[in-house]
Amino acid sequence: MSSDWWKSAVVYQIYPRSFQDSDGDGIGDLRGIRQRLGYLQALGVDVLWLSPIYASPHADNGYDISDYRAIDPAFGTMGDFDALLADVHARGMRLVMDLVVNHTSDEHPWFLESRASRHSAKRDWYWWHAPRDGYDLGDDGAEPTNWRSFFSGPVWEPDEDSGEYFLHLFHKKQPDLNWENPEVRGAVYDMMRWWLDKGVDGFRMDVINLISKVLPLQDGRPGAGGLGDGFPFVVCGPRMHEYLQEMHREVFEGRDAQLITVGEMPGVTTEDALLVTDPDRHELDMVFQFEHVDVDHGPGGKFDVLPLDLVRLKEIMGRWQTELGERGWNSLYWDNHDQPRIVSRFGDDGEHRARSAKALAAVLHLMRGTPYVYQGEELGMTNAGLESIDDYRDVESLNAYDELLAQGWTEERVMAGLKDVSRDNARTPVQWDATPHAGFTTGTPWLKVTPNHTWLNASAQVDDLDSVWSFYRALIAMRHDDPVVAHGSFEMLLAEHPQIFAYRRRLDEAVLTVVANLSGEPADAPDEVVAGHQVLRNVHPVPDDASGEGRQGDTAVGESVGERLVLQPWEVRVLRSA
Numbered sequence: 006m007s008s009d010w011w012k013s014a015v016v017y018q019i020y021p022r023s024f025q026d027s028d029g030d031g032i033g034d035l036r037g038i039r040q041r042l043g044y045l046q047a048l049g050v051d052v053l054w055l056s057p058i059y060a061s062p063h064a065d066n067g068y069d070i071s072d073y074r075a076i077d078p079a080f081g082t083m084g085d086f087d088a089l090l091a092d093v094h095a096r097g098m099r100l101v102m103d104l105v106v107n108h109t110s111d112e113h114p115w116f117l118e119s120r121a122s123r124h125s126a127k128r129d130w131y132w133w134h135a136p137r138d139g140y141d142l143g144d145d146g147a148e149p150t151n152w153r154s155f156f157s158g159p160v161w162e163p164d165e166d167s168g169e170y171f172l173h174l175f176h177k178k179q180p181d182l183n184w185e186n187p188e189v190r191g192a193v194y195d196m197m198r199w200w201l202d203k204g205v206d207g208f209r210m211d212v213i214n215l216i217s218k219v220l221p222l223q224d225g226r227p228g229a230g231g232l233g234d235g236f237p238f239v240v241c242g243p244r245m246h247e248y249l250q251e252m253h254r255e256v257f258e259g260r261d262a263q264l265i266t267v268g269e270m271p272g273v274t275t276e277d278a279l280l281v282t283d284p285d286r287h288e289l290d291m292v293f294q295f296e297h298v299d300v301d302h303g304p305g306g307k308f309d310v311l312p313l314d315l316v317r318l319k320e321i322m323g324r325w326q327t328e329l330g331e332r333g334w335n336s337l338y339w340d341n342h343d344q345p346r347i348v349s350r351f352g353d354d355g356e357h358r359a360r361s362a363k364a365l366a367a368v369l370h371l372m373r374g375t376p377y378v379y380q381g382e383e384l385g386m387t388n389a390g391l392e393s394i395d396d397y398r399d400v401e402s403l404n405a406y407d408e409l410l411a412q413g414w415t416e417e418r419v420m421a422g423l424k425d426v427s428r429d430n431a432r433t434p435v436q437w438d439a440t441p442h443a444g445f446t447t448g449t450p451w452l453k454v455t456p457n458h459t460w461l462n463a464s465a466q467v468d469d470l471d472s473v474w475s476f477y478r479a480l481i482a483m484r485h486d487d488p489v490v491a492h493g494s495f496e497m498l499l500a501e502h503p504q505i506f507a508y509r510r511r512l513d514e515a516v517l518t519v520v521a522n523l524s525g526e527p528a529d530a531p532d533e534v535v536a537g538h539q540v541l542r543n544v545h546p547v548p549d550d551a552s553g554e555g556r557q558g559d560t561a562v563g564e565s566v567g568e569r570l571v572l573q574p575w576e577v578r579v580l581r582s583a
């Protein structure tokens with residue numbers, strides 16, 4: 006197996022809580038995942054990434070871990086995990102764990118010990134600071150820095166017993182580990198080796214570019230609500246590359262050829278991403294960047310949603326392709342458990358739902374990089390359409406609701422923002438079939454099932470050659486089978502075109518061209534982009550005669566296209582020559 010096997014692989018992300026419930030408690034679990042492995046194998050994905058399944062108080066759905074070596078009872082037992090891992094391997098797939106080590110739960114024994122006293126041996130495992138000079142604990146403005154948490158409010162939580170504050174970039178139940186302390190790093194590496202020894206195939210590393218902070222800690226530029234921006238002091242901090250290289254030495258050396266590592270990196274630049282993914286530097290295989298999904302953030306933040314600027318989106322995605330180029334490596338994603346559904350976000354989740362889901366999928370999957378499919382994306386699942394704040398479960402959404410109302414937003418505006426981009430849009434149960442809870446659970450689902458599951462579901466799509474599911478399967482197969490998809494160079498075409506997303510991949514003599522109309526109006530594609538044999542398309546050609554013989558499935562092959570082309574709304578064509 007070559008050491009870059011993941012260049013022709015596709016990863017599928019499972020959010021276990023919402024994937025498949027096996028015991029009727031309304032929460033997905035490991036046995037549920039085992040029941041659906043045949044579905045995943047049929048789709049053709051190579052790697053499964055599980056969002057966290059460790060013991061957790063679930064303040065942030067498992068991204069707050071209280072024991073890194075135990076499975077949370079809501080998801081099953083370690084026996085269930087071992088059985089799942091064995092089944093995944095038996096089917097020729099690999100399993101990647103979520104690694105959340107920028108922070109732990111405040112219920113983790115490390116934090117309990119750290120918190121116990123100022124003189125605790127683990128005090129320095131977290132970020133403890135006295136109130137600002139001249140202030141008492143709990144006073145307005147006493148926090149050691151003015152930073153705003155990702156989940157609203159200050160990043161500092163007062164601890165009455167010791168009279169100090171601790172740092173939490175996310176929820177107050179997610180205290181940040183102090184990576185400056187070598188004992189912390191050693192404990193993390195030890196835990197990672199333990200999972201690799203068990204046989205897991207790699208890690209997706211949660212906010213791994215936030216582990217090194219700029220010292221001394223200092224105030225950031227004040228923003229809405231008066232709190233400051235800590236981003237410049239925590240994103241890709243001064244020791245990040247050093248830590249990642251140390252981790253590589255301590256954990257991956259000697260076995261990295263078999264593994265896949267991906268770092269989640271909000272705010273990362275192409276320069277840092279190139280350093281991280283340059284194989285000669287021995288850091289990570291690839292990173293998740295956010296520029297392309299942050300393109301619709303308005304001046305008021307993520308809930309202040311802007312319409313899609315396609316030219317800007319192409320500029321961002323093209324730049325990542327070009328700048329990571331031949332040396333680094335991209336990961337490619339539209340959806341994950343933190344993002345709204347792509348068909349609702351940049352596509353059309355009404356009249357052209359299936360067609361736009363396919364066009365967006367083709368544009369992403371045929372780029373250079375490793376594609377990630379988030380559960381339900383392969384069905385073209387839509388946003389949740391939740392109407393009442395009582396139906397939301399996500400801590401970021403609930404906190405933002407309070408914060409934005411306090412900042413003077415109207416209720417209507419806040420609810421519209423949540424409907425567009427709340428993380429719960431991605432977290433509704435997977436729509437397996439048309440039965441009352443979509444085949445997800447026999448109990449009451451922890452988050453409402455989306456009503457369109459009665460017609461938008463896996464059982465309606467798996468045997469339908471024209472379904473979104475079949476289109477994803479075809480794209481996944483192309484990555485496996487066609488070296489130009491996995492290894493070809495990238496060139497953006499028609500960069501300024503307001504409707505068309507087009508690009509070209511080349512490897513030796515092979516040329517692959519992707520031309521997509523990402524709009525609801527017809528679009529004129531200039532001649533130069535349409536040469537070659539059609540290998541994939543999402544619109545049926547109109548039959549030449551009444552016999553219907555010209556009709557082909559979405560995976561049609563062989564139609565030669567040479568003349569000027571008018572693309573229908575949301576039409577994508579993939580053409581290949583040589």
Ligand code: ISL
Nearest residue numbers: 065068105155175211212271307343401
């Ligand atoms: O979803 C976000 C807010 O809009 C992102 O900023 C998100 O918080 C960021 O990408 C980090 O995400 C990861 O770490 C969080 C966790 O809540 C997310 O689910 C996880 O993907 C803290 O562990």
